[in-house]
Amino acid sequence: MPQKQLYTPQAAALEVTLRCDMSCMHCGSDATRRDRPDALSFADWCGVVDEFKKLGVPHCTLSGGEPFLYPRWRDLVTYIRGRGLGVNFISNGWNITEDDMRFMKETGVEHIGVSLDGDEPTHDHIRRRAGSFVRVVRLFDWSRVFGVPVYPATSVNKLNFGVREKILRVVLDHKVRAWQVQIVNSFGRAGRLRNKMLLDPEQFTRLCDDILCWQKEHGKALRIMAADSLGYCHPVTDAMLGDCEWQGCNAGLYVVGIQADGTVLGCLSLQDKAFAAGNVRERPLSEIWNDEKSFAYTRSHDPAKLEGACKSCGKAAVCKAGCLGMAFSVSGSIGDNPYCYKAITEARPAPGRP
Numbered sequence: 001m002p003q004k005q006l007y008t009p010q011a012a013a014l015e016v017t018l019r020c021d022m023s024c025m026h027c028g029s030d031a032t033r034r035d036r037p038d039a040l041s042f043a044d045w046c047g048v049v050d051e052f053k054k055l056g057v058p059h060c061t062l063s064g065g066e067p068f069l070y071p072r073w074r075d076l077v078t079y080i081r082g083r084g085l086g087v088n089f090i091s092n093g094w095n096i097t098e099d100d101m102r103f104m105k106e107t108g109v110e111h112i113g114v115s116l117d118g119d120e121p122t123h124d125h126i127r128r129r130a131g132s133f134v135r136v137v138r139l140f141d142w143s144r145v146f147g148v149p150v151y152p153a154t155s156v157n158k159l160n161f162g163v164r165e166k167i168l169r170v171v172l173d174h175k176v177r178a179w180q181v182q183i184v185n186s187f188g189r190a191g192r193l194r195n196k197m198l199l200d201p202e203q204f205t206r207l208c209d210d211i212l213c214w215q216k217e218h219g220k221a222l223r224i225m226a227a228d229s230l231g232y233c234h235p236v237t238d239a240m241l242g243d244c245e246w247q248g249c250n251a252g253l254y255v256v257g258i259q260a261d262g263t264v265l266g267c268l269s270l271q272d273k274a275f276a277a278g279n280v281r282e283r284p285l286s287e288i289w290n291d292e293k294s295f296a297y298t299r300s301h302d303p304a305k306l307e308g309a310c311k312s313c314g315k316a317a318v319c320k321a322g323c324l325g326m327a328f329s330v331s332g333s334i335g336d337n338p339y340c341y342k343a344i345t346e347a348r349p350a351p352g353r354p
Contacts, residue, residue: 005286007253009254009255011250012257013258014045014060015063016045016062016064016076017260020065022094023129024092024189026184026197027189027190028269028329030189031066036259038262039260039261042076048280053084059085060088061089061090063090077109081107086110087110090112092115092127092136093138093139094132096135098146101142105147112143112151114136115136115154115155116133116153116167116170117154118133118163119166120134123136125159126159140175141174144175149177152171152180153180153181154181156182157183157197158203159197161199161207168214172218172221172222181207181224181225181227183204183326199339204341204344212240227323229322233313236341246322249323251270251324267324267325277294308336309338309343310336310343319340321334321336322337323339
């Protein structure tokens with residue numbers, strides 16, 4: 001008897017390769033020049049796309065590693081578009097050529113998300129590759145030439161916190177239409193450098209305040225999007241999120257991620273094997289997705305498992321500890337998220353008190 005589909009993933013991410021030609025200090029995937037052992041074949045990925053079609057997925061994101069190092073990325077884009085799905089990329093921007101831009105325009109690629117992590121010296125330092133900043137901003141110019149939207153995403157951390165206004169200026173000067181701001185989590189290399197990379201509570205709340213100010217000042221020219229790692233359930237963060245009311249993590253509800261070896265996750269940020277729901281080599285994705293035992297951490301959320309400030313929070317039933325990837329990477333629990341504007345500001349002493 002066919003399984004009933006209770007949820008339809010609205011966002012699907014394919015880690016088409018773990019290979020990368022950079023060694024970024026904050027890489028949560030710990031990507032290197034080697035792919036995952038037993039990586040999926042092109043035929044396997046086409047099968048995954050067929051399952052996306054079956055599940056009603058409207059769009060998918062090709063990520064990595066660095067997706068433009070996947071040898072058959074053009075073939076995969078062509079297949080995805082042929083199945084009627086939208087497709088976009090998340091990239092470091094290093095390998096993209098003018099011919100690639102033409103191809104993406106011709107095939108209808110929706111947009112390219114590209115990492116922008118500082119002004120030139122800061123970006124190149126974090127990315128550990130001289131010239132990487134220049135290649136990123138070149139894409140902003142090519143975007144207008146070829147008609148393929150290119151949107152920067154900035155992972156804010158201690159190393160680039162001091163140049164956040166300069167990053168904003170780069171985005172504005174290049175007339176980019178949308179910019180995503182997020183914070184670095186504690187997976188991979190960033191986890192090993194967490195004392196050097198992760199924002200402290202004061203920096204975190206200042207960043208949220210800044211984003212809201214930037215939105216008010218530049219909102220007509222630039223859409224500034226706060227990622228799921230920024231929140232939650234406070235007037236400042238509610239205003240920052242705009243129309244996107246926070247209702248808890250969407251991993252396994254409306255989001256799914258497939259690692260290069262076929263491992264199925266509710267979100268690629270929840271990369272610990274404890275969150276794996278199966279492997280597409282062993283069962284079809286639709287069967288994994290519709291299994292009532294899959295993704296219980298969000299589908300059957302248990303408030304009793306909340307910890308820390310989340311446990312006693314009046315918004316716990318709605319927030320559910322915010323971004324679970326952020327929570328788990330920092331605290332080791334999906335029930336305790338220290339990066340919460342509401343919790344941090346409410347814990348501060350009242351004015352005039354020590």
